[in-house]
Amino acid sequence: MALRETLRRGDWLTRERVRLWALALAGFSAVAAVVVAATSNGWTDWQGRPLATDFSCFWTAGRFVLEGRPALAFDDAALFALQRATFGPETPFYGWLYPPVFLLVAGLLATLPYPVALGLWLAVTGALYVLSIRAILRSAEDGAAPDPLWLLLVLAFPAVFVTVGHGQNGFLTAALFGGALAILDRRPILAGVLLGLLVYKPQFGLLVPLALVAGGRWRTAAAATATVLALAGLTLALLGPEPWRAVLAASGAVRTTVLEQGAAGWHKLHGVFAWTRFWGGPVGLAYALHGLVALAVAVATAWAWRAPVRPALRSALLLAGAFLVAPHSHDYDLMLLAPALAFLITDGRRHGFAAWEKSLLAFVFVMPLFTRAVAEHALVPVGTIAVLALLIVIVRQCINAAAVAAAPISCHDREHLRSPVAS
Template sequence: MNFIQTIEGWITRERIRILCILIVPALLLFDLIQIWSNAAMFGRFPYGHDFVAFWSAARLAVEGQPGAVYEPSIYFAMQEELILRGGVLPWFYPPTFLAALMPLGFFGFPAAWVIFSGVGIGGLALAARPFLKGQDRIGWALLLGAPVMGLTLVQGQNGAIVAALMLGAFAARAAGRTWLAAVLIAALTIKPHLAILIPVALLAARDWRLIWRAGLVTLIFLAAPCAVFGTQSWTLAFQHLSKTGWIFAERETLVQMVTIYAGGRLMGLPAEFATALQVVSAGLAVIFVWRLWRDPRVPGELKLAGLLMAALLVPPYGFRYDMVVTLAATLLIAGQAQRQGWMPGERLCLAALWLLPLVLPNIADASNLPAGFALLLLGLWSVRRRVSDLP
């Protein structure tokens, strides 16, 4: 028995079940203890560190000041009343996301975090149901008990919502519900840089009906913020983008990211060279998805796994909480393995994809290497192995 087989021997159903039960509660408990150990913070609501920015924006929108998200004197002042650690967060998101968040501004911060998190978890569970149907409960445990789910909850981020929209769109497509798929794809305008490969996949599949329907609904979604916030909402958003690049150059931010651009900057490469590497990464992702979705031999779930695995290879900015998308891909590959048999070393690869997002910033900080990008490549290789094994 070689070394890999020895390690894989430790990956048993019982150990997986225990990890799935413990990890998310442990992360929530650790964050609570870390915050409340500071006497000045004791008793304050301990979760949703990034959600502070979302809730503050929603409250400003409810108060009739959506443009104030671009006014530091107003937006940051509201955040400072809630922030528990770190600094204030600029608004990076398009008006479509602000419009979606707006109803949360009617609630207090803790209640809004609970609703936001519940929508993410519930939406992901609903979207994953067609893919996990017929499997035992270990698939659900791996989905809802993954470290990246705990990280998303603690930070109050939208990774689960984005993954739910992606999974739901292609589940609807597979069921022939094209208009629903179009709506869910259009909803990804809340975080469009993670959906860039979807048009590539649909063009490769020659799914013209979904393409034009998704295009139509997307135009409606893009116009909706103008009706809610005024026609200047998109102008302000684009003007603001050029003023926020500084935060993505900070080391504390770079170690949280999983792109080759961030990895290159950590290695000390000039921004121009890191950008060139990112262009190469994006190009390879486009080619990979195009070829995958053009291949009639590849089953739909494996095509979707490849698309999800490649999603974070395209944009220069992608964080570990966005890896709920790769978590979904990991479980799709695991489903293929359960039905068709495990390949050598595959359990170890998928275990790494499932577990390592927990410690990616620590590895990147200690090594100055693109640990997150390496994990994305491992995921892509896992898909490629499956495709190569097809008859």
């Protein structure tokens, strides 16, 4: 009983414990990164795989761009041949799963030697991620400097280590999405541009138009649409129509192989669709269950963005919902939870935490460290379950916030709210 009450109240989550656990997580990640770098030859790790595995598909696809053959990025045989020619004959295949606009980034990266490109990619996108979280915290504190502990927590989030290990774009996704929501009220057009830049991850944009329309964010929606069209036009002008034809031709095979058959491994994926397939459910049932959850999340998102809900809560709802609704969410995409957690922590410090919320936030924070291993060996999709629980808590908080905002305030309460003690 005592343990249950402690977890419900979250009193165990003291500042000193948070600091010590964050130091331990950050230290583990740093040591692991140093070991991998020290045992590599600059291009491959000690197992003979490309250093930062998934980044190899960015760089090799970029080589095709520089050669004037960008459509070959969507040709699995050609891409695989180039990867093995570059990194060695035992190199596993790392497929290109992005729309043609991301080839512009890949082409720029391929102008540099692989280790230099990897280091620059992680440094720049990592810095953008840190700046986006700082923007969230500063907006919540009305421009004041956030608690000094924030930077340690931002770097200790285990999804950071996962993203570095894959050389993936999790930092950039979190930076664009979180940064856009942090400045939405102050700079709506720039927020729209940032959201439009997320077009390279279209699966995470499914809820964005719904939220913007429900919230009457017309300037942001227009800026996002213009950005997407501009990027598509620029890609067409620079790379020609062939990559667009190639992505359309490959889309059916990608859906079947990656989504329906789980070629990457179900234990690496998140969402209700992956959960259903992971436990042996047929494709039709997976689509049906995923659709029901997506519909419920969409309704909740539209309501929250239209109702008198605090900005931090509706932003966290959109981030967690985008992750859950996406048909294909990898473990490095858990980076989207970093800005969601930042919004929830700042809102909780100002307005109070719900029962169990602090303990749940702590669990969600550490979850990326072990979710893949638990799913692979215990067959329990911890990541999906944790995000579902987080989403339920956010929706309840949104409902409570809307009820408080709609409730009439008595003269006594109004005077109390104006008093220095209440502030």
